[in-house]
Amino acid sequence: MSGPGAPDQQPVDCSDLRVAIVAASWHQTVMDGLVAGALRACADYRVAEPTLVRVPGTFELPVxxxxxxxxGFDAVVALGVVIRGGTPHFEYVCNAATDGLSRVALDHTVPVGFxxxxxxxxxxAVDRAGLDGSREDKGHEATAAxxxxxRTLASITQATP
Incomplete structure (x- = not known):
């Protein structure tokens, strides 16, 4: 939801939603920025008490x-960072996290902010972490999404007979 073509979306009232944020622990500075952005988004959207859970790394996010x-959380936000190295580890972790989080959303009909x-x-990573001087705030963006x-799923459920 960033860069050219990003929607100009205004916050809506989500005060009735139960929201969980699950965040990896690797790359602490980047993760601190992502978590802060997610918490800012919760405040912007009037989510008073999101639940924050920390896990060791990005691979552990889906479970x-x-x-x-x-x-019964209405939305889950998954935050992590994987930085390419000299081994295939990057591809394995990225694929596992992406596939796993997609499966969570589809299997449970619960939006998962990526x-x-x-x-x-x-x-x-620092440039996307929502830190002072960062160009993007992916924690905020994932939470807003x-x-x-x-909110959209709730409206569909209410409209269905």
Missing amino acids: VAAALARQ GVLTCDTEDQ ALVTA
């Missing part, structure tokens, strides 16, 4: 996101 979806940065360098989608 915890699934557990949170099963517990705030997983997949970057070639740490500088790219999940909240708007949760």
Whole structure:
């Protein structure tokens, strides 16, 4: 939801939604920025008390996101960062996280905000982390996307006989 073509979306009232944020722990500076952005988005959308859960790394995001979806959260935001190295580890973790989080959303009909940065360098990650001087705030964007989608799902459910 960033860069050219990003929607000009105004926050809506999501105060009735239960929201969980699951965040990896690797790359602490980047993760602190992503979490802060997610919490700012929750405040912007009037989510008073989001639940924050930390996991070791990005690979662990899907299983915890699934557990949170099963517990009745209306939206789950997954935050992580994987920085390319010299081994295939990058592709394995990125694919597992992407596939797993997509499966959580579809299997549980719960929006999962995808705030997983997949970057070639740490500088790219910092530039997307919502920190002072960053060009993008992916934690905020992923959270806003999940909240708007949760609101849309709620309206579809209410409109269905």
